[in-house]
Amino acid sequence: MIKSLPSRKRVVTFIIENAVSVFLVGFVIFMVFTKRSFSTWDNIVNIINESSIYGIAACAMTVVVISGEFDLSASSIFGWSTVLFTICCNTIGVLGAFIVTLLCGALFGAFNGFLVAKVKMPAFVVTLGTMIAIRGLAYVVTKAQPINTNNPTLKAISQIHIGDISIIPMVYLAVIILFVWFLRYTKFGRDIYATGGNYEVARLSGINVVFSKFIVFTMLGAAAALAAIMYGVRIKAGWAPYGQDLSLHCITATIIGGTSMLGGNGGVHKTVIGVILLAVLFNALTLLGVSGSMQKFIRGLVLITVIMLDAVVAKRKKE
Amino acid sequence: MNQKRFIDVVRNNGIILVILLLIIVTGIIERNFLTFNNLLNVLRQVAVVGIVACGMTYCIIGGAFDLSVGSVVSLAGVITILNINAGVNEYIAVLYGLMAGVGVGVINGVLISLIDGRSGEAFIVTYGMQVVVASIALFPSNGLFIAGRVSEGFFKSLGQGVMPIIIFLGIAAIMEFSLKKTKYGRVMCFIGGNMDVAKMSGINIKLNRISYFAISGLLAGLGGVVLCSRVTSSNPTAGLNYEMDVIAAVVVGGTEMSGGSGSVMRTVIGAVIMGVMSNALNILGITAYHQQVVKGIIILIAVAMDILNKQLKLKEMAHDKVFA
Numbered sequence: 031m032i033k034s035l036p037s038r039k040r041v042v043t044f045i046i047e048n049a050v051s052v053f054l055v056g057f058v059i060f061m062v063f064t065k066r067s068f069s070t071w072d073n074i075v076n077i078i079n080e081s082s083i084y085g086i087a088a089c090a091m092t093v094v095v096i097s098g099e100f101d102l103s104a105s106s107i108f109g110w111s112t113v114l115f116t117i118c119c120n121t122i123g124v125l126g127a128f129i130v131t132l133l134c135g136a137l138f139g140a141f142n143g144f145l146v147a148k149v150k151m152p153a154f155v156v157t158l159g160t161m162i163a164i165r166g167l168a169y170v171v172t173k174a175q176p177i178n179t180n181n182p183t184l185k186a187i188s189q190i191h192i193g194d195i196s197i198i199p200m201v202y203l204a205v206i207i208l209f210v211w212f213l214r215y216t217k218f219g220r221d222i223y224a225t226g227g228n229y230e231v232a233r234l235s236g237i238n239v240v241f242s243k244f245i246v247f248t249m250l251g252a253a254a255a256l257a258a259i260m261y262g263v264r265i266k267a268g269w270a271p272y273g274q275d276l277s278l279h280c281i282t283a284t285i286i287g288g289t290s291m292l293g294g295n296g297g298v299h300k301t302v303i304g305v306i307l308l309a310v311l312f313n314a315l316t317l318l319g320v321s322g323s324m325q326k327f328i329r330g331l332v333l334i335t336v337i338m339l340d341a342v343v344a345k346r347k348k349e
Numbered sequence: 350m351n352q353k354r355f356i357d358v359v360r361n362n363g364i365i366l367v368i369l370l371l372i373i374v375t376g377i378i379e380r381n382f383l384t385f386n387n388l389l390n391v392l393r394q395v396a397v398v399g400i401v402a403c404g405m406t407y408c409i410i411g412g413a414f415d416l417s418v419g420s421v422v423s424l425a426g427v428i429t430i431l432n433i434n435a436g437v438n439e440y441i442a443v444l445y446g447l448m449a450g451v452g453v454g455v456i457n458g459v460l461i462s463l464i465d466g467r468s469g470e471a472f473i474v475t476y477g478m479q480v481v482v483a484s485i486a487l488f489p490s491n492g493l494f495i496a497g498r499v500s501e502g503f504f505k506s507l508g509q510g511v512m513p514i515i516i517f518l519g520i521a522a523i524m525e526f527s528l529k530k531t532k533y534g535r536v537m538c539f540i541g542g543n544m545d546v547a548k549m550s551g552i553n554i555k556l557n558r559i560s561y562f563a564i565s566g567l568l569a570g571l572g573g574v575v576l577c578s579r580v581t582s583s584n585p586t587a588g589l590n591y592e593m594d595v596i597a598a599v600v601v602g603g604t605e606m607s608g609g610s611g612s613v614m615r616t617v618i619g620a621v622i623m624g625v626m627s628n629a630l631n632i633l634g635i636t637a638y639h640q641q642v643v644k645g646i647i648i649l650i651a652v653a654m655d656i657l658n659k660q661l662k663l664k665e666m667a668h669d670k671v672f673a
Contacts, residue, residue: 100469100473149653149656149657150656150660151649152469154414155649158596158648159649160645161645162641162642162644162645163644163645169641174638278480323488324488327484330478330479330484331481333473333476334460334477334478334481338463338464341464341466341470342463345464
């Protein structure tokens, strides 16, 4: 698309398109030279571990965005899943907890998917409703108290390391590979691009658009649950308010990576870069001693900026 | 024909009828529920949500969406109380609170009209704005309560007695009138119904849409001022999750999410019904967390019924055409 534009316009579009990434890379270089604790091995490992959990959900969020929708309820599915996973670890063991939590996440996702794809309700209302309801459910079950688990198997799993890298980034890597393969080399993956690119044309070409939209939400539900399980592995606790900024974070990472809100293009490999950039940004802000509410402020500002830039680029391309 | 009309009424107001049933059942179980005092109390409680919901209705009819209202409620309260405590004239302090709301609304509107955003984009942009404004509200007091040093006067009177109800219903009446009877309101429905055609008809889309967000912001600000006047203090997280109640009121009232049609009066009914329901659930001893689940599900059902209804009507119309 860009190649057909005149050269000056192409350069301007490129700069707008990558403004946030360029800024963030510049910021990282600045941090490397000014803050010694930033570029230590420990901190890098920390960033990798930290970003892996939300990264798992961000991969699936990317697929939802490619299909032309978005999902706010992922954050609540995450919070609920930390609770469910911890409760199940205390009662039926880690394997059972893993299966139950994953299935439950997928089920919530499928519910969203059904309402959006089949009933044709707007995704923002559906996921807003389920966001409120599922978070409420997590509060109801736990009476707003955090729950701990002392499951020995879980402890053993959390201590698996290759070098300094724990099991969480490994799972993250597996999820990335799985999604990249799914989107590039399977029929379902290609169908999702077609559905997001032009719903009506995809439908008329015989693609099962309803199934495509349904499956992306289901996958996101499962991925949010998997992310929550990894969180449970890490901190061995569940609490209803966990992961409140997950949806926001995942959407931001997706757009920074270069997947357009319009749907139909982008990819999970791009989002991985977005996730890393965001993780580095907030790690650096913490090292610089920026307060929690200020970080929240910046988080919102980054989201608005990337959405605006994304939309402006889309508009320029259309013209 | 009579039967058909009955079915239509049920279809169009299904969720309201279900909640009315709940209210009647509660009234039978609990004698204190359907008293004048309790209902007046409920009205007072819903006034703030209702004021904000009127603005949200404009936004939704105009084909957009405003998720930032909850944070604006907090911010307007904080700004007003800070100014009053600093010794600023209370009229001007209230004005500052409202201005903050309008400011956020205008920023929302400008951003969204810059990208010609529909509800989806508006949703995400105002979601970002919600986070930004919520953290701005936290800065002045580091997240703590601020007690207002005022015991009487104009500001205090805003939240006392039946004043919130009067403000709520007054604003709703004005807004309903301008929606239904003025050019401005009709243009709003046009823009929400079909933005492209409205644009081609020579309507200034950008300016009009900015005004919807500005009104939504203004009323969120007013809601915040009334709320902090009621308790004479400001809580920087007072408006947390307010947008949920507001959206619930709008959709239960029956304004369609797709824009282009709707009414402020129905939003008033939606707000009152949600308030009465919340009160009924409280009386029945159901916790706030359970109520959150109920609220989420009600939003889902209300919108689902709306959309299924529309599809059904289209089918019936097609059927009538074929067999006419």
